[in-house]
Amino acid sequence: MAKVETRLTQELPESVLATLAEIGEEINASLDLDRVLSKMAILIKRLIDYEIFAVMLLDERSQMLFNRFAVGYSQEMMENWRVPVGQGISGAAAASRQPILVADVRNDPRYINSIDSVRSELAVPLLFKKQVIGVIDIQSSQVDYFTSEQQEILVLLAGRLATAIENARLFERARSQADTLLLLNEVGREASSILDVEALLRRAAELVKRVIDYQIMSIMLHDSVTNLFLQRLAVKYGQSTQGKLAVGFSEGIIGAAASSGLPVCVPDVTKDARYRMVNPETRSELAIPMIHKGNVVGVLDLESPQLNYFTEDHAQALSILAAQLAIALENARLYEKVARDEARMERELQAAQRMQGALLRPVPDEDFGVELAARILSAREVCGDLYDFLRYGPMRIGFGLGDVSGKGSAAALYGAVAIGILRSIAPQKLLPAELLRQLNQLICERRIEGRFMTFCFATWRKPTRKLRVANAGQTQPLLYRNGHCELLKLVGFPLGIYDDVTYEEWVMNLDPGDILVFQSDGLSEASDPDGKFFGISRLARLIEGNAALTPDQLADRLLAEVQEFTRGGAVTDDRTLVVMKVR
Known part of the structure; x- marks a missing residue:
């Protein structure tokens, strides 16, 4: 990379070098990834007059490339286009960790046709500490449009952009964690102020939604008489119902979380023998035990129709919230008991x-x-x-x-x-x-x-x-x-x-x-x-x-x-x- 940069510095016109320097300044000037990518797309277009520009990032769990930023794609493609590593031109670049320049995509069997007018494509992997984190992909409607010199320029920029992306990701993650902790603190305070069990359960569903955008949720509470976890609240696509599910300590994903006292995250329920089907559309599930003074008093269970929906961050945040809700629930139960006692005491002064x-x-x-x-x-x-x-x-x-x-x-x-x-x-x-x-x-x-x-x-x-x-x-x-x-x-x-x-x-x-x-x-x-x-x-x-x-x-x-x-x-x-x- 250093040799390429030295040679390009000696060979390129001053106007190009000035643009490269400006791109470098923009990359280092901000930790806002959207701003960096937007500005970079504008500056690169001065050097390479592309028709389509995309920065695709790698989802490590699914090994899919998805569009993080794009110019020239429809909104639908921007949101839904996914490329497996090893497939297509961009997927092949990610798999080989080498740039791929295709003069005519009609003659390359790896090409995945997304836009009929495309004829040439240049894909350059984004490498950070020798690991692929994404791909820069540019396309043109003209055959043999991109040059080897443009490829070298894009390789040079890809190295700098990869560092900027990881820095921005680290910043976003730290900011997100700080925001989540503040939100959890606020949620915990609010939950602890509710002393009615039914009101607390309804509010808990709303509070969890502020932390994780779930689609299906159940709150299971332990019943000491039957030693089962009874579904006290079920929320499905925003609608609350009184559930009828009853689960033992050894049954399903919920039972696994209850018996282990640990979060259980299942990225694909069809591949987990413990799964009990309640909602046919469910593809992934996250169950978090609610523990109070060493006892599992309930389980928060979230389901999603998407595979691999729940992350480690989700599990961590929900574990903190579950602990707060467990205390609030026990306080509410205690308060209800005290309230009943108080009413009885008023009658028996x-x-x-x-x-x-x-x-x-x-x-x-x-x-x-x-x-x-x-x-x-x-x-x-x-x-x-x-x-x-x-x-x-x-x-x-x-x-x-x-x-x-x-x-x-x-x-x-x-x-x-x-x-x-x-x-x-x-x-x-x-x-x-x-x-x-x-x-x-x-x-x-x-x-x-x-x-x-x-x-x-x-x-x-x-x-x-x-x-x-x-x-x-x-x-x-x-x-x-x-x-x-x-x-x-x-x-x-x-x-x-x-x-x-x-x-x-x-x-x-x-x-x-x-x-x-x-x-x-x-x-x-x-x-x-x-x-x-x-x-x-x-x-x-x-x-x-x-x-x-x-x-x-x-x-x-x-x-x-x-x-x-x-x-x-x-x-x-x-x-x-x-x-x-x-x-």
């Missing part, structure tokens, strides 16, 4: 109250060097306030108080979920600030619109008498020591609103007789008939005046004083207390 009471752990009776007490007075049969105690070992304990936005069974359910999450991370024995950070992240993953929770958490270590406290938007705790009670100035964002939040941590060593009080705003914001609030200051004075009482006695006194202040009025907001007194 007294039973719900007992259930909520069972969730609240009793005050620990071990000797942690402190006395503890907890009280909760609900404004309704069930409430959104909560408290919990976490045993971190024989010498260390954690405790917290929270308040869920809203009231009633919905707030209670949210609180129950929060307690479950709190207890799931309790074995890590986290310090308050880190516990709040992780608790917030986990609650945000299950974000419910319009719901959040405030929470204050502390840990106490008996040997060192060290208290650590962090606050996530809860009413600031009160600390009594040295005869004076004051607020701990701890603030922080509530849980379940923002994903990436950190919290400050207050640390202090306490002495015997010191008292820490966590309280919900139902106490300080309780109002008398004139609308005046009970207030934090009145709470602090009560604690100072009753510091000699035990935590149980002090908690009862505080609640009694608040109730007396309201003159027996209805409890309009949950009132909750956790009291700790150092021994």
Whole structure:
């Protein structure tokens, strides 16, 4: 190639060399392949006055050449013309990796007649790293039209164009992958926001279509009773139906994906013994398992009437989407279950109250060097306030108080979920600030619109008498020591609103007789008939005046004083207390 380029540089006229240089600049100036090919076709025509110009690229899976760009072809030929490697002039050039110049195509048995007026043809393979990636093919209606010099020019340009094509392909692939990842992220977020199973399945079909332009799709969900995958949704050429297909773990392409837990891509279903015919027009199939916590909960199955339709990129993208849909599906199933439970709980509020009471752990009776007490007075049969105690070992304990936005069974359910999450991370024995950070992240993953929770958490270590406290938007705790009670100035964002939040941590060593009080705003914001609030200051004075009482006695006194202040009025907001007194 270098020798040819050197010789051509010495022999060609300056105008031709200028055009070659311009072609080289155009090839290197852009990664937009359509722009490069279009401009190249115009510039080459200055050198070789062709009538038909085509850049054909090789489909490695089918070993077919297809038109990527063409001048002089009809739209139908542009879209549908395919040439197998080894057939025709262009296919022969690809197979031999050598240029082929045919003076009169009527005398060459390899010629495939596509346009009757064609008489001469020049085909030059596009080689990149010694591999054929396509062919440049030019044709003329005149016999013996193309010269050996034109052939050498086209060979020279083919080498440069092959590099440009691969660079553009690499760029397009990287951009496509980035676009696909952004789309998958958007699709995943949208899917996770749908909490109705049937609505999720219908939307899933639309979301998959945004990633892969399928023709036939089935969503198969595992039925634990029959141990079969049941067709919950079928889409065929844009029309949705309720499917009736049932497949076992060892049946068909779907069963193969379910049993292996891996994508199964079949380029030609007629050559795969596992295939079960449901749609006679199907020629290729792609089945992707939906896996949640190691279990196959369903299978996404796509079919196409075209051979070799599905690619590795399709399988990769759909695998990511299937994982997101599996989580969304399980969340929707869980939400539907919670919704059913909530409806039942509304009908059985007294039973719900007992259930909520069972969730609240009793005050620990071990000797942690402190006395503890907890009280909760609900404004309704069930409430959104909560408290919990976490045993971190024989010498260390954690405790917290929270308040869920809203009231009633919905707030209670949210609180129950929060307690479950709190207890799931309790074995890590986290310090308050880190516990709040992780608790917030986990609650945000299950974000419910319009719901959040405030929470204050502390840990106490008996040997060192060290208290650590962090606050996530809860009413600031009160600390009594040295005869004076004051607020701990701890603030922080509530849980379940923002994903990436950190919290400050207050640390202090306490002495015997010191008292820490966590309280919900139902106490300080309780109002008398004139609308005046009970207030934090009145709470602090009560604690100072009753510091000699035990935590149980002090908690009862505080609640009694608040109730007396309201003159027996209805409890309009949950009132909750956790009291700790150092021994």
